[in-house]
Amino acid sequence: MLHIPCPYCGPRDETEFHYGAGANIFYPDPASATDEEWSKFVFIRENPKGWHAERWVHSAGCRRWFNVWRNTITHEFGPTYKPFTEQPKRPV
Amino acid sequence: MSNVTFKFDGVDYVGQAGDSLATALLRNGVLHFTDSTYRDRPRGIMSLWIDEPNALVNIDSGAGEPMVQATTVEITDGLVARSLSGIGDLPDTRDLSRYDRAYRYADVLVVGAGLAGLAEAKKYADQGKTVIIMDDKPEVGGHAQQCGETIPPELLSALTRKNVLHLQRTTVIGTYDQGYAVAVERRTDHINSKVSTDVARIRTWHVRAEHTVLATGAFQRPLVFANNDRPGIMLSHAGATYVERGVTMFKTAVVITVDNQGYTDAIRLHKSGVRVLAIVDVRKKLSKASNKSARKPAAKLGIRIIKGATALDTNGTLDGILSSVVINDPKSGLRETISTDLLAISGGWTPTVHLATYIGIKPTWSKKRAAFIVRSKVKSISTVGMLAGDFEEYEPAVFFGPKLDDTQGLVAYVDHQRDATLRDLRRAVGAGMISIEHVKRYTAIGTAHDQGKTSGTLTMGLIGNLVGLEPDEIGSLTFRPPYIAVPFAALAGRERGLHTEPIRTTSIHPWHVAAGAPMEDVGQWKRPWFFPKPGEDLHSAVLRECRAARNGVAVMDASTLGKIDIQGKDAGAFLDQVYTNMFSTLKVGMSRYGLMCGVDGMVFDDGVTTRLGENHWLMTTTTGGAAKVMDWLEEWLQTEWPHLEVFCTSVTEQIATVAIVGPKSRELLALLSPSLEVSKEGFAFMENKYGDVAGIPARIARISFSGELAYEINVCAWYGLELWNKVMELGAALDVTPYGTESLHVLRAEKGFVIVGQETDGTQTPQDLDMDWIVSKKKDDFIGKRSFNRADTSRSDRHQLVGLLPETWEYVIPEGSYFAEVQHKGATPPIPHIGYVTSSYFSGELNRSFALALVHNGRARIGERVAIGNETAVITEPIFVDKENVRRDG
Numbered sequence A: 001m002l003h004i005p006c007p008y009c010g011p012r013d014e015t016e017f018h019y020g021a022g023a024n025i026f027y028p029d030p031a032s033a034t035d036e037e038w039s040k041f042v043f044i045r046e047n048p049k050g051w052h053a054e055r056w057v058h059s060a061g062c063r064r065w066f067n068v069w070r071n072t073i074t075h076e077f078g079p080t081y082k083p084f085t086e087q088p089k090r091p092v
Numbered sequence B: 001m002s003n004v005t006f007k008f009d010g011v012d013y014v015g016q017a018g019d020s021l022a023t024a025l026l027r028n029g030v031l032h033f034t035d036s037t038y039r040d041r042p043r044g045i046m047s048l049w050i051d052e053p054n055a056l057v058n059i060d061s062g063a064g065e066p067m068v069q070a071t072t073v074e075i076t077d078g079l080v081a082r083s084l085s086g087i088g089d090l091p092d093t094r095d096l097s098r099y100d101r102a103y104r105y106a107d108v109l110v111v112g113a114g115l116a117g118l119a120e121a122k123k124y125a126d127q128g129k130t131v132i133i134m135d136d137k138p139e140v141g142g143h144a145q146q147c148g149e150t151i152p153p154e155l156l157s158a159l160t161r162k163n164v165l166h167l168q169r170t171t172v173i174g175t176y177d178q179g180y181a182v183a184v185e186r187r188t189d190h191i192n193s194k195v196s197t198d199v200a201r202i203r204t205w206h207v208r209a210e211h212t213v214l215a216t217g218a219f220q221r222p223l224v225f226a227n228n229d230r231p232g233i234m235l236s237h238a239g240a241t242y243v244e245r246g247v248t249m250f251k252t253a254v255v256i257t258v259d260n261q262g263y264t265d266a267i268r269l270h271k272s273g274v275r276v277l278a279i280v281d282v283r284k285k286l287s288k289a290s291n292k293s294a295r296k297p298a299a300k301l302g303i304r305i306i307k308g309a310t311a312l313d314t315n316g317t318l319d320g321i322l323s324s325v326v327i328n329d330p331k332s333g334l335r336e337t338i339s340t341d342l343l344a345i346s347g348g349w350t351p352t353v354h355l356a357t358y359i360g361i362k363p364t365w366s367k368k369r370a371a372f373i374v375r376s377k378v379k380s381i382s383t384v385g386m387l388a389g390d391f392e393e394y395e396p397a398v399f400f401g402p403k404l405d406d407t408q409g410l411v412a413y414v415d416h417q418r419d420a421t422l423r424d425l426r427r428a429v430g431a432g433m434i435s436i437e438h439v440k441r442y443t444a445i446g447t448a449h450d451q452g453k454t455s456g457t458l459t460m461g462l463i464g465n466l467v468g469l470e471p472d473e474i475g476s477l478t479f480r481p482p483y484i485a486v487p488f489a490a491l492a493g494r495e496r497g498l499h500t501e502p503i504r505t506t507s508i509h510p511w512h513v514a515a516g517a518p519m520e521d522v523g524q525w526k527r528p529w530f531f532p533k534p535g536e537d538l539h540s541a542v543l544r545e546c547r548a549a550r551n552g553v554a555v556m557d558a559s560t561l562g563k564i565d566i567q568g569k570d571a572g573a574f575l576d577q578v579y580t581n582m583f584s585t586l587k588v589g590m591s592r593y594g595l596m597c598g599v600d601g602m603v604f605d606d607g608v609t610t611r612l613g614e615n616h617w618l619m620t621t622t623t624g625g626a627a628k629v630m631d632w633l634e635e636w637l638q639t640e641w642p643h644l645e646v647f648c649t650s651v652t653e654q655i656a657t658v659a660i661v662g663p664k665s666r667e668l669l670a671l672l673s674p675s676l677e678v679s680k681e682g683f684a685f686m687e688n689k690y691g692d693v694a695g696i697p698a699r700i701a702r703i704s705f706s707g708e709l710a711y712e713i714n715v716c717a718w719y720g721l722e723l724w725n726k727v728m729e730l731g732a733a734l735d736v737t738p739y740g741t742e743s744l745h746v747l748r749a750e751k752g753f754v755i756v757g758q759e760t761d762g763t764q765t766p767q768d769l770d771m772d773w774i775v776s777k778k779k780d781d782f783i784g785k786r787s788f789n790r791a792d793t794s795r796s797d798r799h800q801l802v803g804l805l806p807e808t809w810e811y812v813i814p815e816g817s818y819f820a821e822v823q824h825k826g827a828t829p830p831i832p833h834i835g836y837v838t839s840s841y842f843s844g845e846l847n848r849s850f851a852l853a854l855v856h857n858g859r860a861r862i863g864e865r866v867a868i869g870n871e872t873a874v875i876t877e878p879i880f881v882d883k884e885n886v887r888r889d890g
Ligand SMILES: [Zn+2]
Pocket: A006, A007, A008, A009, A010, A058, A061, A062, A063, A064
């Protein structure tokens, strides 16, 4: 079980959270988005081996969404960042 | 030492307190323990602990256990055990023991309380860290304890410090990411053989540690030769330990060894009074150090030492018990047969790498030790002791067994529990398999109860010998938790029976129970399914309940609907985005049905939302979808539209809702609330009014999920039961009829109202459900809108919602049935299907069966006939009752 660093509550067990897939996927302007751009937004997500910026929501805690770097190989967590704040550098 | 009496295979025995069942049986002269699973080979106890492949027992006393190793069972008065031939069976009685769970955070978790683990625990304890040290054996000290050595007192005293939690009989069964470990502590079986209902029999520990030290030690490895599985053949460390513990049946012993451990154990046997006839050392030449530390002390005792030789075969008695061993001297080519009671084998060490591999650390092959060892490079995990390779190196490099011909290979056992032999391995390699993963599946080696604890490395070494590769070139040892077999009850803890999952009930629930209504599980909610009168079954009760709703008045507990209070100046604009239809234009005091889609345009949830005030709304969701919708709203508010001033609060449990349904519901409402304006003109469809209902402050909404005139009376949840009782009391004159979820489903299906999750599975657009009318054409955007223009969602031949009328009028098509075009009636599959049934009932109103279905290009097929097996049905519009919507006004 992961130990996830909620930026509001501190580290908590994974069972308190829901996963929200990749971070920084922006809602395209539906009026001007081509079919391809739109389907990319709806269906396509990265699945990298290594560091991945992703979203989590602390659903059984503060109920707040946040972003965090996580290493998909080691499950190590990097820095967290709140929505609409600058993304910290990819950890090494 | 006090005596303990126990029963094994129906015979009474006396053992000594502290004995394992294996020790006690050996002390009583039980050598032939059981017969093997597949080949009925006589088998005896081979090892000391959980690596034991032969001595499986079923425990019948106390809580019972279907399959455990006799080497791990501590005897107590009244213990009843029986031997198993490799396969156990689950008891059919309920285990009444208590099981529990504990959680701990620590700076350091040390797994294993042998000398290496103890030293680590002391080191960290000295630094002031909080330390948890867990060990699976009854006593502290690992190998040193088993060999009767003294444990340094300063290591033992460190265990009693305040910052140290020390647990024996506690097996770490799994290690996971970020210092997480799960362990099971056996707390009562060693004290008595009774069911433990007050003290937890097993406590499951969940530990999170900053640093983990793995000091899991090693198991001794057997050697492979013909007939190496007879009772009387043991690992040398086990044999010597049993003899030291008072087992007297072995008068003579021969030791076969590849390392100095064989000498150590030979000396231990000798000192305990066993005549050691020979030490047969595979090595031709010993190093100076080994000569001094191993050979000389043994020679001094007069023990015969045969170098450069090994065991080829054994002979047995008529019962298959070991009688002699055949050894060879490769130099002279001569063979010698030595009669002996005990054949003690020392084939090197296999470090217990399991916990390391669980967290993805790959063991490395140490050629000098002929073993997979783990030296962790991960900073939060360290490995010490034998696991890290802290044991003697061989000289020269080791081997795994003598050259045996195929006849010998047929009885040279590699995995005792699976009865897998050297010949099986040769066949696997002959069939082209080299990878351990393939060989394992082909031979079943390592897949039994012991999970290859003795056979794993042995197999890799033997394959390596056959194909000329090092074991690490064949694959790596990967294991998966749990490390030992764990009773489900231990993992469940107290979450059994009624406590398996939270049960949610409404405030009116006690009435439903008293009325004898069978319950239906809807998510975690218990909802009354139907309210049978004496002699009624589901069918007749539902007919009666629906008749009341269509012709009189019926009442339902609708409190389980999800309810979200939404406030803020932008709430209207927000709802316009999350629903497909318009909400911001709704007048205060009015309700509107809304449909939500995902960004993919697929229906996600639905419900009625009411504008309670200018900036105050109450959303209802499906009973099962409430939490999901709440998460969804928060996601959009927090991650897409933070500029919107909107606040969402779950109020599902705060409000009780009683729906009164049917043409006489207006009359009933007037009885309940005489001052309320209830006329058709004065209380419009979808309108909300506040008032006293039977003296309880209430919000009354004129909403219908059946097509009939209906009202939902909403009160503070505490008043739910009181309101219900009043409805039943005042409604008696109108023969008010309570109804459950089954009638609810029939009534809404007759009217063609969909249930999200029944008519939908996440692949239906509103248009597919014939609900184009609810998709706003005016709004610039809402969640899912853009997806309706995708080629796949906008094509006209998708699966669409239709009605079905079976041509056999009373035939209720099973829900989920697939059907085909009518020419396939009665045909033998495979036949192409065109759709499936989502809801299907018998309707009293229609006096026939009917169904809703999703059909490929369904709308264009209305009027066509379809075949469901030998039955047929006609496709219709998905509405069966009151197409003109006149009934809702009463
Ligand atoms: Zn939080």
